[in-house]
Amino acid sequence: MTELFAILTQLTGQSEEIWRQGFAIFLRLGALAALLPGFGEAAVPQRVKLGLALAFTLVVAPGVEVPALTLGGYGAEVVVGLALGLGLRLLVLALQTAGAMIANATSLSQILGGAGEPQPAIGHLLTMGGLALAMAADLHLRVAEFLILSYRLFPVGLLPDSGGMAEWGTAQVAQAFHLAFVLAAPFVAGSLIYNVAIGIINRAMPQLMVSMIGAPALGLGVLILLAILTPLVLTVWLSHLNGWLERPFG
Template identity: 50%
Template sequence: MMALAELFGMTGQLLWLHFIVFLRAAPAISLFPGFGDGSLPARVKLMMALMLTVVTAPILGPDLAQTVSDPPPLAWLVLTETGIGLLIGIGIRMFLLALQTAGSIAAQATSLSQILGNAGIEPMPAMGYLLVLGGIALAMMLGLHVRLAELMILTYRLFPVAELPEAGAVASWGVKQVAGAFGLAFTLAAPFVIVSVLYNLTLGIINRAMPQLMVVFVGAPVITGAGLGLLLVLGPSMLRLWIEALGAFMANPFGGG
């Protein structure tokens, strides 16, 4: 009987440990690129969150032993851990939004924004859809899911269980992430914007020199071909810059020393 009671006690502690880790892992998975897409069923996302929990919980066992033996109030635990998980997920999701924004800027600059504009769950131009699909595939090939497990383990050193981060620091971090995402998007789409400016200046000069020529009909195929050519040439470099920025964030997500 003593052995059975001890076994039940160990089982309860293991369940508490996995439950605590799951509260932080599930929100991160729900916003994670690839795993958190709207095209995936909720059951698949739940399975991914459970798998991440099973992988990381044994490593976090010694660090969370005190919390497991003396757990905080359930409502407070759910609030704090879910909030931190959402914070992690939003930080990673901003990079996917940066890639989408870069594709939208490039498509708008090269008059390709209406081609296949409804591809995917989230409406976006074809350029954005291709960049997002390529970015997710490249990230998974380079082991982004493994980096997520490492990041989850790191967050417990930065944010202990049942402790909310400082509101001012979170606000400052959020503003920095949004600014960085838009900066990255404009950096990736800069060649397309430059080509668009040169194209419109050239059309304006031609129109002034030859008013009777329908420069729009002549120039439209040029900018369309130039946009597709730039995507073919610069696409790998854009994805490389994006994956490097994402890797830097995964290695140091909250800017610590």
């Protein structure tokens, strides 16, 4: 590792200390940037992700003091970056899970098809809408603030406590599923009421072809609900994302 820094110093004329600090910061930010909402999506080319990681490194480096690290210290930076990135990625998975719950509850799992990752179209719609809203709300600034804050939570070169991280990770998964159910709750409740009403009508009028009438009505009702509730659903999700970036450990 020292030989690499020496070669870079000869090629660029910059001090070895600058390269050593920049490399340590890049390891954490590179691991985290690969999982960031919006920046780390599968559709984003690897070169773009690398450029974003370098850009965030240039932004964060002036505010971080990096001591001399061993090989284990550099490895700890990668672990911290991956852990924080997975915490953020779970918020995107919450949107996708909410979309899957809505699609399954309303029998619209296959409508219009999906793009990118295999998921119902409603989940793709919510995910793309949430990411677009986050970008419009200056996600890059929130992420830069969060990256600088991460060095207060996890000093450079120190491996997090495994027990504490396991407990935190379990809580993040539980919170993601809770958020997904909250976002999908209006649609699930509406589907339950609809199916109960259809069951009562079918019992009262067995000769009526309930499915011929009910399926189009259900599809129309879900589309109307999506048009009305999607802005509210995405606003709630964005508030959770900003709250997580401000206080990732509660």
